[in-house]
Amino acid sequence: MAYFHVWFVTKYRKTILEGKVSRRLKNIFAECIERHKYNVLELETNRDHLHLLLETKDKTELSAIVRTLKAVSAKELNGTPRFRVGNASFRRSFWARRYGSREIGENQIEDIREYIRNQDTTGGSL
Numbered sequence: 001m002a003y004f005h006v007w008f009v010t011k012y013r014k015t016i017l018e019g020k021v022s023r024r025l026k027n028i029f030a031e032c033i034e035r036h037k038y039n040v041l042e043l044e045t046n047r048d049h050l051h052l053l054l055e056t057k058d059k060t061e062l063s064a065i066v067r068t069l070k071a072v073s074a075k076e077l078n079g080t081p082r083f084r085v086g087n088a089s090f091r092r093s094f095w096a097r098r099y100g101s102r103e104i105g106e107n108q109i110e111d112i113r114e115y116i117r118n119q120d121t122t123g124g125s126l
Helices: 019-036 059-078 106-117
Strands: 002-009 039-046 049-056 100-104
Touching (some): 002 106, 039 106, 049 059, 100 106
16 A cells, blocks of 8 residues: 645636635535545645645555546536636636655655644634
């Protein structure tokens, strides 16, 4: 098994992952994670980006997981009119195209968990 710290940002780093949008996004992720049986150890948002701690079989599985999570969440959020932000509805894309990841050792899991938990600036987590 391999462990990865993964992060990705909203399109144009729009500060929208707060309040209702953040809660809705976490619910969407929880449903998708359960449906696909992904092993997500930690997840948190921070205004314009999201952090995950994933356990996967190998690195090749990582890109498929991220692609699915980003696609499903963008589609769900874009289909919800109340989540329009200003003049931007993010109809074309919600997330920026790329993502960052770093493979971590088992001895780093608790440190990364703590780091991810501290991303939430509103006090509520998944």
